Amino acid sequence: MNKLYSHIESIVGNVISVRAEGVAYGELAEVTSRYGVSLAETIRLDKELVYLQVFAGSRGISTGDEVRFLGHPMQVSFSDNLLGRIFDGAGSPRDGGPGLTDNLIAIGGPSVNPYKRIIPREMIRTGIPMIDLFNTLVKSQKLPIFSVSGEPYNQLLARIAMQAEVDLIILGGMGLKYDDYLFFKDSLEEGGSLAKTIMFVHTAADPVVECLQVPDLALAVAERFALKGRNVLVLLTDMTNFADALKEISITQEQVPSNRGYPGDLYSQLASRYEKAVDFDGAGSITTLAVTTMPGDDVTHPIPDNTGYITEGQFYLHGGRIEPFGSLSRLKQLVNGKTREDHRAIMDGMIKLFSSYRDTLEKKSMGFQMSAWDRKLLKYGELFESKMMDLSVNISLEKALDEGWKILASCFEPRETGLRSELIQKFWPKGMVQTEAAAG
Amino acid sequence: MSQKSGRVVAVNGNMVSIGFQGNVAMNEVVYVLSKGKRLKSEIIRVKGSEAQAQVYEITKGIRIGDEVEFSEEMLSVELGPGLLGQIYDGLQNPLPEIAEQKGFFLESGVYLRALSRSKRWSFSPQAKPGDILRRGDCIGSVPELHFTHKIMLPFDFFGEWTLADIVPAGEYGVEDAIAHVRDQRGVERELRMMFSWPVKRAVDCYVERLKPKQPMVTKTRIIDTFFPVAKGGTYCIPGPFGAGKTVLQQVTSRNADVDIVILAACGERAGEVVETLKEFPQISDPRTGRSLMERTIIICNTSSMPVASREASVYTAVTIAEYYRQMGLDVLLLADSTSRWAQAMREMSGRLEEIPGEEAFPAYLESVIAAFYERAGIVRLADGSYGSVTIGGTVSPAGGNFEEPVTQATLKVVGAFHGLSRERSDARKYPAIHPLDSWSKYPGIMPKEVVAYAHSFLERSSEVEAMMKVVGEEGTSLEDYILYLKGEFLDAVYLQQNSFDPVDASVSPERQKTMFHLVLEILGADLALKDKDDARGWFYELRQSFLDLNGAAEDGDLYQSSLKTIRETLAARNPRYGSEAKNMLLRLE
Numbered sequence A: 001m002n003k004l005y006s007h008i009e010s011i012v013g014n015v016i017s018v019r020a021e022g023v024a025y026g027e028l029a030e031v032t033s034r035y036g037v038s039l040a041e042t043i044r045l046d047k048e049l050v051y052l053q054v055f056a057g058s059r060g061i062s063t064g065d066e067v068r069f070l071g072h073p074m075q076v077s078f079s080d081n082l083l084g085r086i087f088d089g090a091g092s093p094r095d096g097g098p099g100l101t102d103n104l105i106a107i108g109g110p111s112v113n114p115y116k117r118i119i120p121r122e123m124i125r126t127g128i129p130m131i132d133l134f135n136t137l138v139k140s141q142k143l144p145i146f147s148v149s150g151e152p153y154n155q156l157l158a159r160i161a162m163q164a165e166v167d168l169i170i171l172g173g174m175g176l177k178y179d180d181y182l183f184f185k186d187s188l189e190e191g192g193s194l195a196k197t198i199m200f201v202h203t204a205a206d207p208v209v210e211c212l213q214v215p216d217l218a219l220a221v222a223e224r225f226a227l228k229g230r231n232v233l234v235l236l237t238d239m240t241n242f243a244d245a246l247k248e249i250s251i252t253q254e255q256v257p258s259n260r261g262y263p264g265d266l267y268s269q270l271a272s273r274y275e276k277a278v279d280f281d282g283a284g285s286i287t288t289l290a291v292t293t294m295p296g297d298d299v300t301h302p303i304p305d306n307t308g309y310i311t312e313g314q315f316y317l318h319g320g321r322i323e324p325f326g327s328l329s330r331l332k333q334l335v336n337g338k339t340r341e342d343h344r345a346i347m348d349g350m351i352k353l354f355s356s357y358r359d360t361l362e363k364k365s366m367g368f369q370m371s372a373w374d375r376k377l378l379k380y381g382e383l384f385e386s387k388m389m390d391l392s393v394n395i396s397l398e399k400a401l402d403e404g405w406k407i408l409a410s411c412f413e414p415r416e417t418g419l420r421s422e423l424i425q426k427f428w429p430k431g432m433v434q435t436e437a438a439a440g
Numbered sequence B: 001m002s003q004k005s006g007r008v009v010a011v012n013g014n015m016v017s018i019g020f021q022g023n024v025a026m027n028e029v030v031y032v033l034s035k036g037k038r039l040k041s042e043i044i045r046v047k048g049s050e051a052q053a054q055v056y057e058i059t060k061g062i063r064i065g066d067e068v069e070f071s072e073e074m075l076s077v078e079l080g081p082g083l084l085g086q087i088y089d090g091l092q093n094p095l096p097e098i099a100e101q102k103g104f105f106l107e108s109g110v111y112l113r114a115l116s117r118s119k120r121w122s123f124s125p126q127a128k129p130g131d132i133l134r135r136g137d138c139i140g141s142v143p144e145l146h147f148t149h150k151i152m153l154p155f156d157f158f159g160e161w162t163l164a165d166i167v168p169a170g171e172y173g174v175e176d177a178i179a180h181v182r183d184q185r186g187v188e189r190e191l192r193m194m195f196s197w198p199v200k201r202a203v204d205c206y207v208e209r210l211k212p213k214q215p216m217v218t219k220t221r222i223i224d225t226f227f228p229v230a231k232g233g234t235y236c237i238p239g240p241f242g243a244g245k246t247v248l249q250q251v252t253s254r255n256a257d258v259d260i261v262i263l264a265a266c267g268e269r270a271g272e273v274v275e276t277l278k279e280f281p282q283i284s285d286p287r288t289g290r291s292l293m294e295r296t297i298i299i300c301n302t303s304s305m306p307v308a309s310r311e312a313s314v315y316t317a318v319t320i321a322e323y324y325r326q327m328g329l330d331v332l333l334l335a336d337s338t339s340r341w342a343q344a345m346r347e348m349s350g351r352l353e354e355i356p357g358e359e360a361f362p363a364y365l366e367s368v369i370a371a372f373y374e375r376a377g378i379v380r381l382a383d384g385s386y387g388s389v390t391i392g393g394t395v396s397p398a399g400g401n402f403e404e405p406v407t408q409a410t411l412k413v414v415g416a417f418h419g420l421s422r423e424r425s426d427a428r429k430y431p432a433i434h435p436l437d438s439w440s441k442y443p444g445i446m447p448k449e450v451v452a453y454a455h456s457f458l459e460r461s462s463e464v465e466a467m468m469k470v471v472g473e474e475g476t477s478l479e480d481y482i483l484y485l486k487g488e489f490l491d492a493v494y495l496q497q498n499s500f501d502p503v504d505a506s507v508s509p510e511r512q513k514t515m516f517h518l519v520l521e522i523l524g525a526d527l528a529l530k531d532k533d534d535a536r537g538w539f540y541e542l543r544q545s546f547l548d549l550n551g552a553a554e555d556g557d558l559y560q561s562s563l564k565t566i567r568e569t570l571a572a573r574n575p576r577y578g579s580e581a582k583n584m585l586l587r588l589e
């Protein structure tokens, strides 16, 4: 089998071609150059020419270097031995531990039959009111944090991971800064979660092709654990680096870009990863939390845009807070009907009022006179920001709901809230008198 | 016949090139034999002795030299009894059966028959030997759930045929011979209850196509009252991500006043389909008292399933819709999202290295979209009955910007436009259909002039709002301010509707008429309001009672008490009506 080829026909970008026979689409090869051995994946077959994407990049590869086909596609070892271990984007250890070769499984496998999925039903509690109350996270949800660089998205990711009750955490790092890599390692260690964590980490210093493998490695392993009944939380940070790697490679491949240089299949590429989030009928689950940094804080940029069309909502992290606008959990209605009867009403009602508050802020900034109503809204907005939005708030959903009523009652008359009378009768804090709205 | 043979000579993504001998047809289905699997593919270009095919599966593992098998057929669907309540992938493979045989995953190369071969159907013949038949004519029927499923002369039996013989009433399977027909030259052919039809050809067995006029009630107020859809019409729902396209379609699929609903989940989330397929069997259809699933067919090719079959899925869906239309039924096809279908075309066009148009979409994008929506329509059939296919498609424009090729091409051909806005969905104003941008060319359940009258309040209200942003509230007259409040009020209590409230989620046309009248009594009134604070307070109070009313079942106390409160609140401000308002109210009686 494993024939050796020693003449490379072309080297373009990170893609080389050789003349070879009997190679399968997707097959893996080893390319040996004077800088070492790298994996490479077959990405195109054209008659006798085989095009390979070299994981370590093509820098320094010579036309006389050796290519050996391995007879199988990209694989990863799957067993409990993975727990607590750290690997790179090629699947090799980066923690100094032994390489794992037992029980190899293919990555990027077929999608789950929709018929074998179940409707997600379980809330994941985070203690963050902007999540639990307003955009509830649900087991098996796929949800990115939209943010700009500089925001504490990795901190938020780690905080949710530690607070969530899951069996297993798999971290897929793409283009991760070394500091951030260490941050995750340390936080998980301090939180006592390291032993139930597996990391596949590609750092900013590693070759770009390896970045592309990270989600598939992480998700293939997650899928197997989920099939064994475990509830797995997958953290992918930062998917923008993944998408940029796709772009870089498609451009060197001379593919016609569709939008700002990104390939036309960006949507499908992202979807095939995100759609791995699942609640299996009769087995475990995969919940995926990702980070998507938005170039220029522009949510219409192709990466956040395509992501938003795929995921089940997003948390929009801005100014160190989860913004009510732009944030959404699409699965929230599957769980928030069973939490407390006022959950939905408070969720919608408070956001509507907050939206009016923002309008008033705009008016104020333009120097308009503030009406009595405006003053009420201003008071409300400030309370909302400090008691709900501030990320240092860490309270249960029920407490957050009570807090919500308190805020409403201290700012408005019942009828001004747009909430239904029966709820008001039941939940409006008794004896709470609206303090006179402070004069502008 | 020429001996056909072919082998793979290149693989690029989900496209393979095939070197072949013999004749190959465009759009012919071929199978790539790879590692013991047969991978279904479709020929999409032929050049010299090489053809390109899009593979409906993951192409990993295919090698140069792999053999290719030719089917001599175009991509087709099976038509016959047993389609209702099914869940198919884009190529009409039944997903529950695949799950049963293969477990959790969709392995490649697994194709199962769309219609059950073991099920028996109780067939009653209708045509008699000697009858002259044309394609689409009914020869008998079987009960399929609560429908009378007509067994028809297959749509490709062109010309006149004489019925030679037909089986007596009894139990038959879909592949049993139930009749024989002869053409004028005496050529005899056997008929079965099922036949197949190529998905990319519109079924055209009807006498004439009519103008869609009758409203298709959706029980969503903003649609039925303001931007109606007609049976046999087309409409689109473009909107940025998360604006509510899918929820709107889900609500419509439950409530729409049609016989059959076909859901084409095209390149979107699997989870959304799961909700439908797990919930529909539990929900009863108020029209029939049977489970909603019994009137629903799901074609599901979600975003992580192979892209080429995503392209096929909308055609599979519309062909099945046309088939039931031929039985004189009203069918609604909801496609979510047509943009993913367009992207599938774009991916393939890119692999074929065609000259790209705008945003790299192929140049033929517009004509393909137009041809798809053209398959909607209300038709008169040969037996005098009417059947319709209504098509509603969501569009997912890049960046939420409607100035992009798919939205623009769709807007050119549809009869109604329900544009969702980010602004409205951010403010949780659902359904987020923008009342000023959207339009419909169809007649609805209310008189047109009255709707226009109500709509004028929205327009003027938003003008005042824009003005207030410049001159402030203090610079706005009380009169203008009241106009502004009226628009806001109409929006809050009528345009917005809570899809997750058991009562508010679906509002019958009768109730819409009652509510609309009540709203108009408020919009059209000159009211005794002292100043802006008084006006705002009063409208908020009214809004409160109205929201209570919206959530109240007609037979409950809350309904009556809220109505009473509204009447009293209104009367307290001494409403007076000008001639226009009076006229409008009269027209609604």
Ligand SMILES: Nc1ncnc2c1ncn2[C@@H]1O[C@H](COP(=O)(O)OP(=O)(O)OP(=O)(O)O)[C@@H](O)[C@H]1O
Binding pocket: A308, A309, A310, A328, A329, A330, A331, A332, A333, B239, B240, B241, B242, B243, B244, B245, B246, B247, B248, B268, B396, B430, B431, B497, B498, B499, B500
């Ligand atoms: N009518 C509604 N009532 C209440 N909430 C709604 C309504 N419509 C949408 N939402 C909320 O918005 C979320 C997103 O809606 P939906 O999934 O329909 O968006 P979409 O436009 O289909 O997005 P995408 O293009 O990404 O598929 C829902 O999960 C729900 O939380």
Ligand SMILES: [Mg+2]
Binding pocket: B245, B246, B247, B268, B336
């Ligand atoms: Mg959707």
